Amino acid sequence: MKRMLSVVLFVFISVALHAQFTKASLQASGLTCAMCSKAVKVALEKIPFVQEVKVDIKNQQYNLVFKEGNNVDFDALSKAVEDAGFSVASLKATGNFSNVKAVKDSHAEVAGLNLHFLNGNDENLVGERTITIVDKNFLSAKAFKKYASESKHACVQTGKADDCCKKEGVAANARVYHVII
Amino acid sequence: MKIQRKNYLLFVFIILSIVVKAQPGPGKQAIEIALPSLSGDTLKLSSLKGKVVLLDFWASWCGPCRFSNKKLVKLYSKYKSQGFEIYSVSIDDSKGDWKKAVQKDKITWIQVNDAGGWDARTAITWNITGIPTSYLINKEGKLVGMDLEGKDLEEAVKDLLGK
Numbered sequence: 134m135k136r137m138l139s140v141v142l143f144v145f146i147s148v149a150l151h152a153q154f155t156k157a158s159l160q161a162s163g164l165t166c167a168m169c170s171k172a173v174k175v176a177l178e179k180i181p182f183v184q185e186v187k188v189d190i191k192n193q194q195y196n197l198v199f200k201e202g203n204n205v206d207f208d209a210l211s212k213a214v215e216d217a218g219f220s221v222a223s224l225k226a227t228g229n230f231s232n233v234k235a236v237k238d239s240h241a242e243v244a245g246l247n248l249h250f251l252n253g254n255d256e257n258l259v260g261e262r263t264i265t266i267v268d269k270n271f272l273s274a275k276a277f278k279k280y281a282s283e284s285k286h287a288c289v290q291t292g293k294a295d296d297c298c299k300k301e302g303v304a305a306n307a308r309v310y311h312v313i314i
Numbered sequence: 315m316k317i318q319r320k321n322y323l324l325f326v327f328i329i330l331s332i333v334v335k336a337q338p339g340p341g342k343q344a345i346e347i348a349l350p351s352l353s354g355d356t357l358k359l360s361s362l363k364g365k366v367v368l369l370d371f372w373a374s375w376c377g378p379c380r381f382s383n384k385k386l387v388k389l390y391s392k393y394k395s396q397g398f399e400i401y402s403v404s405i406d407d408s409k410g411d412w413k414k415a416v417q418k419d420k421i422t423w424i425q426v427n428d429a430g431g432w433d434a435r436t437a438i439t440w441n442i443t444g445i446p447t448s449y450l451i452n453k454e455g456k457l458v459g460m461d462l463e464g465k466d467l468e469e470a471v472k473d474l475l476g477k
Binding site for chain 1: 373379407443445446
C-alpha cells in the first residue's frame with residue numbers, strides 16, 4: 134500500500150515537474166503590415182527557448198513551438214516582438230496542466246510561472262490546455278483597459294504580485310501573468 | 315607550399331561566400347531566378363536581358379504589395395511596348411491565393427511563384443526582409459535601383475529605356 138502510494142506520488146510529481154508550456158500562437162500588430170516584415174519571425178527565432186516559428190498567413194499569426202524541457206518566459210516573447218518594431222496583439226499559450234483549478238482570481242504556479250486567473254468556472258485543468266495572456270503588452274491597449282477595469286486587483290495593472298497574490302504565497306513583487314481560459 | 319595553396323583556396327571560398335550572401339546592391343549583376351510562371355513553365359529572369367526590368371517581390375496577403383500592384387498596372391501599360399517588363403516573384407504558399415490575386419489585380423506581366431514565405435529559396439538568396447521589395451534592372455541585367463516608387467520609378471524607367 135505504502136509502495137503504491139509512493140508510485141502514485143512519484144507519477145504525480147513527475148507530471149508536475151514536466152508541466153511545461155509547449156507551444157503558442159502569437160499575433161503581432163503595428164503601424165505597418167506586421168506579416169509583410171520578416172523582422173518578427175527572425176526576432177522570435179532568436180529566443181533560446183523557441184524551437185520553431187511558423188508564419189500562419191491565414192490566421193495572421195505566428196505559431197511557435199517551444200523547446201522541450203525549457204521554461205518559457207512570455208515577457209521575452211513580447212520584448213522580441215517590440216524590439217522588432219511591432220507589438221503583441223494576442224498570445225495564446227498551450228501547456229500541460231496537472232490538476233490546476235481555474236477559479237476566478239486564484240493563483241497557480243504552472244511551469245515556473247505565476248498565473249492569476251481572471252476567469253474560470255472552478256474547472257480542474259488536466260492535460261493540454263490553452264490560456265490567453267491578458268497582461269499589458271500582450272494585447273491591444275483597448276483590450277487591456279477592458280480587463281484592467283473589470284478587476285479590482287492592482288496586480289492586473291502592474292503584472293506584479295500584490296496583496297491578493299501574497300495571501301496565496303506568491304512572493305511580493307514577483308511577476309504574475311494574468312490569464313483567461 | 316601545398317598547405318599555402320589550401321589556405322589560398324579557403325580564402326577564396328570565404329570571400330566568395332561573403333559576396334554571395336551580401337544583399338544585392340546597385341551595380342551588381344542580378345542573381346538568376348528561374349521559377350514556374352502561372353502556366354507552370356519555368357521563366358528565367360536572365361531571359362529578359364535587353365529589356366528594362368522591375369523585379370518585384372510580393373505576396374497576395376501583403377496589403378501594401380496589392381496597393382503597389384495597382385500603380386504598376388498603369389506604369390506597365392504605358393512602357394510595356396517600349397521594352398519595359400515586370401518580373402514579379404510571389405512568395406505565397408498557396409498557388410490558389412496567388413492566382414486569384416493576379417486576376418483580381420489585373421496583372422498581365424510576368425508572374426512566378428516561390429512558395430515558402432520568408433523561407434522561400436529566392437527570398438533567402440536575395441536577402442528579402444520585407445515585402446514589397448523591388449529592384450530595377452537595366453538592359454545589361456545589372457541592378458540599378460531598389461524600392462523606387464511613383465514618379466522616381468517612372469523617371470528611372472524612362473531614363474533606362476533611353477527615352
